Amino acid sequence: MKRFSFSLQLLVGLAAGIALGFAAKIWDVAWLAETLTRIGQIFVQLLKLAVPPLVFTAVLVSVANLRNVNGAARLASKTLVWFLITAFVSVALAIGLGLLINPGQGVTLDTAAAKAVDTEGAGTWLDFVTGILPTNIVTAFTEVKVLQIVFLGVVLGAAALAVGEKAEPFLNLARSVLELVQKALWWVLRLAPIGIAGLIGKAVSTYGWDLLAPLAKFSAGVYIGCFIVLLAVYPTVLAVWGKVNPVQFFRNAWPAIELAFVSRSSVGTLPLTQRVTVERNGVDRDYASFAVPFGATTKMDGCASVYPALAAIFVAQVFGVPLGFGDYLLIAFVSVVGSAATAGLTGATVMLTLTLSTLGLPLEGVGLLLAIDPILDMIRTATNVAGQLVVPVLVARSEGRLDDAVFNAAPQPLDAAAPVGRAPQPVAA
DSSP, X not given: OTTSXXXXXXXXXXXHHHHHHHHHHHTTOHHHHHHHHHXXXXXXXXXXXXXXXXXXXXXHHHHHHGGGSTTHHXXXXXXXXXXXXXXXXXXXXXXXXXXXXXXXXXXXXOGGGOOOOOOTTTSSHHHHHHHHSOSOHHHHHHTTOXXXXXXXXXXXXXXXXXXXXXXXXXXXXXXXXXXXXXXXXXXXXXXXXXXXXXXXXXXXXXXXXXXXXXXXXXXHHHHHHHHHIIIIIHHHHHHXXXXXXXHHHHHHHHHHHHHHHHHOOTTTTHHHHHHIIIIITOBOHHHHHHHHHHHHHHOOHIIIIIHHHHHHHHHHHHTTOOOOHHHHHHHHHHHHHSGGGSTTTSTTHHHHHHHHHHHTOOXXXXXXXXXXHHHHHHHHHHHHHHHHHHHHHHHHHHTXXXXXXXXXXXXXXXXXXXXXXXXXXOOOO
């Protein structure tokens, strides 16, 4: 397998999964469908196993690392501003697309039989804000409450900055744990071609295209909206403000985007996103150690912008609730400000619930969309991760922290383990 690049291995796994999935569905091969399901479940389970220590130590260390970055406050501010700008553009395009295609118009669904959804702790802004604060540190980790883990990491990282040298033993321990988790997670990622085959094969064998029929217009709208962001918005900002070749960017970023598509987890893709940002896109390692973990838990253009905007319009039309100009402004506000509510592994259900409740739309609409959520979550997560890769390039360019020689070079192989604790070696122009 070493003769084949990691990107090619991922593509082979994707193609094999599609073929095996269709074979299992067409010929009703139950054992094959079950095998694909188990393979996918094991791969995702291995990724999720590393999430609590990975998120906690990555956020903590990234905040503490700001001490080593000149102009840290300016870098953090620019990163946040670009997150907000791209999120606003994405949601505006999604609203325009929704008004153009009217995804819920003419759709007849049994709204009384809508699948129940647990909205506890996700229905209101107050629930969202209070949900960030952990009531029990152990529970935050055992139940994988990503937002609470992020909160703890930020607070302890800021405290370590304030304490200074006395906090170095604690920070060294956190860095060691982070390195251990990244090393172990890289071993898991080396199984990604097999995991991808299981995940995509399970989706194809379980759903095929049948499930999309009643919601075809809405499903197509989500994919079209995400593709517009991926292939129009991001290339434009990269070319105009980043002054880099968008085609080269996607060549560099493809492994992370592809893994995000099938794993449906921004946090699970985090180690690969980090490597691509530094080793292929040429972003300064110190800045990337802050921007990438921060983006993996807050930068969600697919889940928090495109999807909730289209879903809100869909639900309003299905239930016959008219939306006015103020409602569309409210959708944009919720999407831009509330994007942290998706937090890497929770998907878009929390964000959609927050949007619908803010607009006063029936929460039964969430249940109507749960059946096709796995199919939509693929393109949403791919869009999320692409955005998480775009913003560090834009900010690094504006701050003179982008290595053009690395960015424009032939994409470096990602087969070997990541170099730990070492700055990237300069590449001759």
